[in-house]
Amino acid sequence: MNILSPSILAADFYRLGQQIREAEEAGAGYLHFDVMDGLFVPSISFGMPVLSSLRKSTKMFLDVHLMIQEPERYIEDFACCGADLINFHLEAAQDATAVIHRIREQGKKVGITIKPVTAPEAVAPYLKLVDMVLVMTVEPGFGGQKLIPYCLDKVRAIRRMAEEQGLDTDIEVDGGIHRENIRLALEAGANVIVAGSAVFHGNVTENVRGLLDQMK
Numbered sequence: 001m002n003i004l005s006p007s008i009l010a011a012d013f014y015r016l017g018q019q020i021r022e023a024e025e026a027g028a029g030y031l032h033f034d035v036m037d038g039l040f041v042p043s044i045s046f047g048m049p050v051l052s053s054l055r056k057s058t059k060m061f062l063d064v065h066l067m068i069q070e071p072e073r074y075i076e077d078f079a080c081c082g083a084d085l086i087n088f089h090l091e092a093a094q095d096a097t098a099v100i101h102r103i104r105e106q107g108k109k110v111g112i113t114i115k116p117v118t119a120p121e122a123v124a125p126y127l128k129l130v131d132m133v134l135v136m137t138v139e140p141g142f143g144g145q146k147l148i149p150y151c152l153d154k155v156r157a158i159r160r161m162a163e164e165q166g167l168d169t170d171i172e173v174d175g176g177i178h179r180e181n182i183r184l185a186l187e188a189g190a191n192v193i194v195a196g197s198a199v200f201h202g203n204v205t206e207n208v209r210g211l212l213d214q215m216k
Contacts, residue, residue, distance in 0.1 A: 002215040003192045005030035010196030026208035030063040032194045037068040040092050041141030048081045055082025072099045079106035087111030100129045120157035138175030147176030152188040159189025182214045
């Protein structure tokens with residue numbers, strides 16, 4: 001199943017609640033929540049208090065993307081604040097298997113993320129342990145970037161590895177996705193699409209519906 005996961009990093013925080021409701025009512029399935037620590041990536045975004053507030057205001061599936069060093073330090077906190085899936089960077093974890101188990105212990109779904117420079121084969125040992133692989137299609141840390149085309153080759157490779165192991169793993173892409181290139185990501189094997197500017201800049205309802213039309 002194809003799922004749209006709007007990234008609130010691009011939302012207007014003055015109207016955040018309203019924009020989230022518009023995205024949900026228009027048919028978005030997930031809500032993407034980018035956590036940046038200023039260390040693993042240069043930018044700083046938002047953390048547990050914002051997530052906790054969102055959890056109280058929406059029933060949407062909260063897709064939490066941790067762009068932080070040593071993610072194992074905060075698994076319990078984000079789980080308690082309402083994350084449904086916790087996605088951490090393979091490059092940021094000293095022991096990825098331990099992080100996966102810690103997320104599972106909290107009763108949450110697990111995602112593992114790779115940056116554009118990381119080979120797709122790096123996730124192979126973890127495919128049977130996770131629910132989702134997130135392939136960054138831009139350098140993590142900033143919104144509004146253009147999609148890096150070769151990253152879609154990594155999506156193809158990971159989809160092929162999953163199928164060879166008999167797995168129906170969700171593959172998510174994040175970065176530079178808009179109405180004109182979303183089909184390329186889907187055809188490469190992605191089924192969860194993160195979109196920020198393409199959702200929240202302009203009319204949210206029209207933007208979501210336009211993206212979903214391309215995802216059919």
